[in-house]
Amino acid sequence: MIKTDENGDTLWTKTYENKGMRQSGYAVMQNVDQGFFIAGSIQQPLQIGTDIYLIKTDDHGEIIWSKIIDNPGSGEARDIASANSENILISGWNAASGCAHPILAEINQHGEIQW
Numbered sequence: 611m612i613k614t615d616e617n618g619d620t621l622w623t624k625t626y627e628n629k630g631m632r633q634s635g636y637a638v639m640q641n642v643d644q645g646f647f648i649a650g651s652i653q654q655p656l657q658i659g660t661d662i663y664l665i666k667t668d669d670h671g672e673i674i675w676s677k678i679i680d681n682p683g684s685g686e687a688r689d690i691a692s693a694n695s696e697n698i699l700i701s702g703w704n705a706a707s708g709c710a711h712p713i714l715a716e717i718n719q720h721g722e723i724q725w
Contacts (some may be wrong), residue, residue: 611638611646611671624671630655635661639690639698645670649687649700652678659684661703662692664721675723685713697724 613621626648627633645668652663662679664687665675679685683706691699697718703710716724 611635611648611667613671618638622671624667626673628652628674631662634686635665636686636688637690639692641666641692641698642696645674646671647690647698649690649702651686654678659705660686662687662700664700664717666719666721675721679715679723683708 611624611706615621616716622724631652631654633650633652635648637649639647642645645666648665648667650663651660653660659681661681664674664679665676666674668674681704683704685702685704687700687702689701693699697716699714699716701712704713705711718724
């Protein structure tokens, strides 16, 4: 992730990796606390499919928490939106038994699924 100022000058850069795991970030959103949410997918060792992967950072890009949401089959979070002043919505897909289904979930500030 790269944070720039209003002139496009780099303020800081961060790379997030889990050794031995393939991960992708598809959406980033700045939160009301000036931190960031990152949504995407992660493939754990010896796993065929991917799981939903979320990261919450502070305003300097340091990880506050990260969460893997296990899926039967495969899944990804593809977008983030603000649900209210505290929670976020993630959308994406989940594929089980060879059939993909859209998902929508509300996540609180601690990474817990609300619905």
